[in-house]
Amino acid sequence: MNPVARRFSRAASTYDQGAGLHRHVGARLLEILPDPDEVGRGRILEVGCGTGVLTGLIRQRYPNASLCVMDVADGMVSCVRERWGNDPAMEYVVSDVRDFKTARPFDLILSSSALHWAVPLENTMATLQATLVPGGGLYAALMVDGTLAELHGLRRQIAPEKMPTGRLPTRDEVISAVEGAGFNLISRKAEAIQARYHSADDFFGTIHAQGLTAGTVSRAAQPLSRTELNQLRKAYDETCRDPSGGVKATFEVLYLAAKS
Numbered sequence: 001m002n003p004v005a006r007r008f009s010r011a012a013s014t015y016d017q018g019a020g021l022h023r024h025v026g027a028r029l030l031e032i033l034p035d036p037d038e039v040g041r042g043r044i045l046e047v048g049c050g051t052g053v054l055t056g057l058i059r060q061r062y063p064n065a066s067l068c069v070m071d072v073a074d075g076m077v078s079c080v081r082e083r084w085g086n087d088p089a090m091e092y093v094v095s096d097v098r099d100f101k102t103a104r105p106f107d108l109i110l111s112s113s114a115l116h117w118a119v120p121l122e123n124t125m126a127t128l129q130a131t132l133v134p135g136g137g138l139y140a141a142l143m144v145d146g147t148l149a150e151l152h153g154l155r156r157q158i159a160p161e162k163m164p165t166g167r168l169p170t171r172d173e174v175i176s177a178v179e180g181a182g183f184n185l186i187s188r189k190a191e192a193i194q195a196r197y198h199s200a201d202d203f204f205g206t207i208h209a210q211g212l213t214a215g216t217v218s219r220a221a222q223p224l225s226r227t228e229l230n231q232l233r234k235a236y237d238e239t240c241r242d243p244s245g246g247v248k249a250t251f252e253v254l255y256l257a258a259k260s
């Protein structure tokens with residue numbers, strides 16, 4: 001199992017406690033989705049379902065459609081299967097989206113806060129294009145570069161030689177991967193979300209409990225020492241205070257709609 005899949009699988013039982021941000025993003029994504037009449041009894045694929053934050057919204061909005069939920073982390077897929085196991089309209093797949101193939105293309109692909117993990121995005125978008133019927137729709141929300149800028153900035157000051165090796169794609173890189181795969185972009189919208197936490201400790205604990213500290217975007221070749229972590233925590237508490245209490249962290253989200 002790849003490290004991202006392993007980390008998210010382990011986080012399946014604790015993910016929901018800190019998922020306010022992801023619930024917000026899922027609800028905003030819902031606003032740009034097609035009308036239920038347009039989708040009817042169509043086939044929907046949800047990529048990176050996690051614990052089912054978006055899944056529940058999709059089932060409510062498209063009660064007549066069939067829904068295949070997919071995630072690279074088997075712990076996440078088990079979580080969704082436990083909740084909707086009796087729903088005959090649902091199917092469950094453990095797969096890396098980059099390797100996914102289907103003999104029966106989907107009418108709609110939906111994804112919230114997941115596709116930025118599946119890099120290079122060019123390959124992922126090409127796979128999704130091949131997974132849709134002609135004229136099918138891709139509706140997704142992705143985290144982009146600038147997310148957790150406060151944390152990365154402080155980390156650069158405290159341990160510049162221990163920066164993560166990867167970074168999130170920029171908005172332009174996402175758009176170019178979507179269009180490069182042959183999609184016709186219908187709409188895009190950016191949102192900067194300021195999430196609030198009681199303290200730096202609460203913030204670090206929450207993102208870890210959600211599995212968000214996996215992968216090259218968060219991890220350096222060499223981990224921070226205990227002293228560096230303490231320095232980071234202290235500096236975060238001091239410099240990222242939210243006027244209404246606690247600390248804040250920025251998440252940059254790109255919402256997009258495209259047709260194959």
Ligand SMILES: C[S@@+](CC[C@H](N)C(=O)[O-])C[C@H]1O[C@@H](n2cnc3c(N)ncnc32)[C@H](O)[C@@H]1O
Nearest residue numbers: 008022048049050053072073096097114117118
């Ligand atoms: C931050 S969670 C979002 C989950 C859910 N969509 C939500 O809004 O709460 C990201 C999810 O993407 C999944 N994921 C990461 N890389 C993936 C890949 N290459 N293929 C499929 N799923 C992936 C993770 O396992 C995780 O469940």
